[in-house]
Amino acid sequence: MSVRLVPYVSFPGNGREVLDYYTEIFGGSLNTASYTDFPMEGMPFTPPADALAHGHLDAGAVQLAGGDWICPENPADPLENNAYSFLLELDSTDEAEALIEKFTSTGSEVAMPFEKAPWGGHYGQVKDKFGVLWAFSVEG
Known part of the structure; x- marks a missing residue:
């Protein structure tokens, strides 16, 4: 069986902005569609014209999808x-520190300093400018 987990987030009206930001952080390609890209016939609601119907960030090991919640x-x-965070497992502390720097240089805040953990690895957390908690882990 081949399976891939892609977290799907229902954004509170700012999905395009959030996914653009994560594309800036992780790179990769972002595909988006608004509701105006789909036939509206038979839809049980009238979404805002600029609402994100679906977006998918493919940055290799980092995959994230979502759309604006419009109910x-x-x-x-x-x-x-x-209730949740996204855990990023990296190969080296240098990689983790570089990614943390990308987050913090664009408005995110360190929630837990990235340092040696009691279990021998390194661990830290960043809360991004949208309130999402990202955890960084490097095995010891």
Whole structure:
């Protein structure tokens, strides 16, 4: 069986901005579609013209997809939430530190310094400017 996990995020109306930002951080290619790219006949709702219907970032090992949540009766939760984080496992501390620098130089904040962990590896966390927690791990 061949399977790949691609997290899907329902953005609170800023999906295009968030995915553009992650493309700036990770590189790769971003494909997006707005609702105006699809036939609206038969849709049970009228989405905002500029809403992101679907976006997919393919940056190799980092894959992320999502779209704007557009249900007015049940507004989207903000991205900032303590229930999840994205864990990035890197091969070296230099790679992790370079990626952390990319995040922090564009408005993210260190939530936990990247340093040697009790289990022998290195670990740290960054909360990006949208409130998403990214964890960085390098095995010992």
